[in-house]
Amino acid sequence: MLKNKTVKRVLVLFSLLPIYVFLIAVANGEKLTIVSFYLYVCVDLLPFAIILSSYLSCFKENYIYKIVIICSAIEAIMVYLSFFNESIQMFFVGIMVETYGDIFEKLSDKRMFGFADSLTFSSAVVQGVISWIYILWVRKKNIASVMFFLFILLSGVINARTTIVAFFIGLMVYIIFAKRSLVEKMVIISFGGGALALIAYYCMLEFEDNLTMKWINEGINEIIDMTQGDTSTGYFSYVTDLGNYLLPANIEDRILGTGKRVFGGENMFFSSDIGFINDIWIGGYFFTIMLFAVYEYVFFEMAKSENDIASFLGRFMMVLYPILDVKGQVYMISDITCMIIIVFMVDLGRKIYNGKNKTIN
Numbered sequence: 001m002l003k004n005k006t007v008k009r010v011l012v013l014f015s016l017l018p019i020y021v022f023l024i025a026v027a028n029g030e031k032l033t034i035v036s037f038y039l040y041v042c043v044d045l046l047p048f049a050i051i052l053s054s055y056l057s058c059f060k061e062n063y064i065y066k067i068v069i070i071c072s073a074i075e076a077i078m079v080y081l082s083f084f085n086e087s088i089q090m091f092f093v094g095i096m097v098e099t100y101g102d103i104f105e106k107l108s109d110k111r112m113f114g115f116a117d118s119l120t121f122s123s124a125v126v127q128g129v130i131s132w133i134y135i136l137w138v139r140k141k142n143i144a145s146v147m148f149f150l151f152i153l154l155s156g157v158i159n160a161r162t163t164i165v166a167f168f169i170g171l172m173v174y175i176i177f178a179k180r181s182l183v184e185k186m187v188i189i190s191f192g193g194g195a196l197a198l199i200a201y202y203c204m205l206e207f208e209d210n211l212t213m214k215w216i217n218e219g220i221n222e223i224i225d226m227t228q229g230d231t232s233t234g235y236f237s238y239v240t241d242l243g244n245y246l247l248p249a250n251i252e253d254r255i256l257g258t259g260k261r262v263f264g265g266e267n268m269f270f271s272s273d274i275g276f277i278n279d280i281w282i283g284g285y286f287f288t289i290m291l292f293a294v295y296e297y298v299f300f301e302m303a304k305s306e307n308d309i310a311s312f313l314g315r316f317m318m319v320l321y322p323i324l325d326v327k328g329q330v331y332m333i334s335d336i337t338c339m340i341i342i343v344f345m346v347d348l349g350r351k352i353y354n355g356k357n358k359t360i361n
Contacts, residue, residue, distance in 0.1 A: 001050055004352050006301055013294045015042050024283055025259030037332040049342045053349025064346040065137045072130040076155035079114035089113055119159045121328050122335040127156030128166035136309045162327055173316045244272045257284035275325035291331040302344050310347040
């Protein structure tokens with residue numbers, strides 16, 4: 001596995017990221033904890049993915065997607081149990097508050113259902129992506145069971161409305177690139193879209209006084225208002241506020257970075273949740289371009305895969321990651337990065353070990 005040229009390139013490219021951030025942080029006298037966001041990919045995620053790819057190489061081709069779907073279903077069950085039972089929700093929130101801070105408790109009135117470290121962003125987006133993995137994985141088996149994707153998708157939506165955006169980006173990629181007949185595409189789109197609309201309508205009526213449903217409804221109205229040119233309320237008022245796009249004053253810092261995040265007010269005079277703005281503050285334009293190039297290389301290699309699910313995910317991530325980097329930082333260790341890197345390495349491992357190991361059902 002380690003002799004493969006693609007694997008070597010990936011290891012080298014990802015190793016350059018924490019090295020660069022380390023040098024910039026030291027040069028600017030900043031805390032070295034910032035390096036961990038990129039170091040974990042090298043010392044934790046990639047080694048695990050390589051070992052797992054070797055182990056799964058003797059299983060059927062799409063076995064990794066079965067594992068991913070099962071994990072997603074378990075998380076969805078925890079989300080729904082939390083949503084319908086406040087005691088279960090507060091049990092999970094209590095654990096997460098001890099680990100990740102009070103922000104989990106502050107957001108628990110409208111969301112924070114389930115158990116994950118990024119319920120309001122990356123973890124929820126993962127559910128949206130896995131709903132597409134499920135559709136592609138099961139469509140050859142039983143078209144009726146495709147509707148189970150809603151069980152996964154909605155578990156992400158009630159924690160982060162970004163899940164809807166991620167799903168519809170996947171839909172656009174599927175329409176454009178999928179090597180399927182127009183009839184099959186229309187069947188999936190019609191059934192999926194129709195079912196999603198009906199369930200959303202039912203939830204709005206059944207839980208009209210629920211704070212989470214009101215919050216989701218507000219998000220839908222914000223999107224409608226945005227299409228009509230009104231960005232004065234909600235999240236769109238935040239992303240269109242130029243005050244959230246402040247860059248370092250020094251041109252040298254803009255190019256090379258400061259080694260500091262501005263997410264959550266780590267910088268005393270300025271705070272921004274915008275992903276690429278944080279990337280620029282950390283490592284400047286140079287590092288931001290480097291991040292984009294490294295991840296897009298991985299996605300490009302995935303897109304070349306002979307496996308239709310891996311190929312779809314590669315194209316999907318090419319589009320999704322740059323968009324998500326407006327919402328928050330994604331070019332770093334995160335739930336979505338972990339899943340994609342693991343799937344990429346396992347798919348690559350199947351090509352490397354092809355024919356060398358006996359297949360297990």
